[in-house]
Amino acid sequence: MRSKPATIKEIAQLLKISISTVSRALHDHPSIGLTTRQKVKKLASELNYEPNQTAIFLQQGRTLTIGVILPELSEAFFSSAISAIEDCAYKRNYTVLLAQSHDDEQKEKQLVEKMKNHRVDGLLVSVSKNTSSYQHFDNLRQYDIPIVFFDRIPAMQNIHYVACNMEIGTIDAVSYLLKKGHRSIGMINGPATLSASGERKEGYIKAMIKNRLKFDPSLIVSCDLTEPSTQAALDELLASKRKPTAIVTFNDYVALFAIKHATNLKLKINEDLEFVSYANLPLINYMESIPAASVEQFPYLQGQKAADILLDLLAQKHQGVTEQTAYYKIIIESQLVENSSMTGFKGK
């Protein structure tokens, strides 16, 4: 029997009672007698009745759905985050509408539109790398759709966000190396266009100041995150006057490129040349030559916080809290973790 799903209307007709009675009976409304309530519920389950959410959405003006727009779903960082978000949403009876921008500003705009059309109750966004105008986010304010940004934050006023501060982690990273006796510490940074590069550089400089050491600009070189560029950067550092004995790299990819290159140059990793990196690869745990320590950015935690904030906002809104003026601005401090050897892990 491939029939259309049952509706309360049908139940009402079959039982010769009104639609509203059926609705109330199913919701255990006190003004419905016990007998009819039971009759209704019995028939409902016999007919495999399932409330049609789309109708309820329309009626209630909310969809119990949050939209999530991320740059790249296949990246470990974001798949961790989305996992956290889904977990939070599930716990609080929300569902996740997911989309990826592929770091394309145009597509990001379209996705925001689409989310608006789908009438998501709220939005979680990690901004595309190439987004320069934030008009499309501002538009959402007219409607009452709250947005919480995370990790990649736009330069806007009055927004909710969760971000990870790289400075502390960087200071710790450099201090860690200094404590280990290194006196010349290099940095292979990312492109200057990324704010993340700025944060790392700042952290590096502050660590130097904090430890009363002189900052030598020639020890910070940039790369564009590709392998050849990383190799060139490492070569430059190794050729410099104050040849570094330790290097902080922009991220794990860069670290692995550099480690590979160094290995080819017959350098012993973490003996001749020690590395510290920023974590984005979970499988660091499975490899031999890895950075001695990593600055952890907690993607799962960021996703979780962001989702929790959004869901709190939605709960408030639903309880009739009119206009809040306070904005959540959560900074998660990055944290240096020493990389131990492999941990037990069950594969897929």
Add this chain to the structure above:
Amino acid sequence: MRSKPATIKEIAQLLKISISTVSRALHDHPSIGLTTRQKVKKLASELNYEPNQTAIFLQQGRTLTIGVILPELSEAFFSSAISAIEDCAYKRNYTVLLAQSHDDEQKEKQLVEKMKNHRVDGLLVSVSKNTSSYQHFDNLRQYDIPIVFFDRIPAMQNIHYVACNMEIGTIDAVSYLLKKGHRSIGMINGPATLSASGERKEGYIKAMIKNRLKFDPSLIVSCDLTEPSTQAALDELLASKRKPTAIVTFNDYVALFAIKHATNLKLKINEDLEFVSYANLPLINYMESIPAASVEQFPYLQGQKAADILLDLLAQKHQGVTEQTAYYKIIIESQLVENSSMTGFKGK
């Protein structure tokens, strides 16, 4: 101005015309005059009118949304797949409602219910490892919600699915090692409870037969995918009479565990002992000691195919194709790929 979104009703009132005229004007219906059409569109854009999809969903009985239920969003395999799915859906104007089961049968059931309530047009599922009953999927047939399974397929009749056949890849893997001159090839397999283990074993045996070699059961040992268990398995193989010079491992995690252990035992990887594995880690590209070759399972491709099939089914259904009896059963042949060195890759 934080106002409720504009509706066609308001537009109609402001222009003193009927609602239906507005609706038709916005859809360029031929029976609406040019002048009114323009007037309507002008006002609509002034008011920032956006059609309320939830209303349209209710009216049309479809949501342009597909549900996706996966075991673990944070796993590389599935995040690749979801990326593909989202891309496909986006191209064809669908949106993705996402949820993860965490390999929990109970949760999987609830998620199916939820998806049903949300009235997704179709469902994409990779079944939880622990799911034993498939009743919840069967229930969906009563409604007209098509399901396409991928990668993890339930033992059900009459379903659409996309899967990856490990046998061919395994045969190729073993043959590859034989061709390289290895005469004793071991296998560190997964638990017998997983069907994936069976496929691998079958492939191994068939490769032996195909090459007219005798199959020695002692060369296949199982592990539970953890590091200690993998170490034990490797030890067992190395201690066996016909000490293997090459090993096929259940997956990349196992391979890395084994490689690490072998390195500790002073064995030279891919010289003393050669490895072939099943790919699930993209970052194989970033490491030094890696399996010489991997059996690729094409997560992106699987996700893509599955999504395409589902969307085709939905398109057919929408065009009024009543009852199709044919079921898509797509087998993607796994494929052995030799692991070259690192490729250029831009990090996050």
Add this chain to the structure above:
DNA sequence: AAAAAATAATCAAACGTTTGCGTGATAAAA
């Protein structure tokens, strides 16, 4: 000038719910 055809717009039902308000019927209080 009347009939036919084309054009332009309206009416109203439908999608499946929820919910404020009204209304009988029965039971308790006066």
Add this chain to the structure above:
DNA sequence: TTTTATCACGCAAACGTTTGATTATTTTTT
């Protein structure tokens, strides 16, 4: 017995669209 609560349920509007059937207006044809 009349008044007042209490209980159990029905009516109808509302959410924002789409669309088949209908009507009113204008243009074309004969």
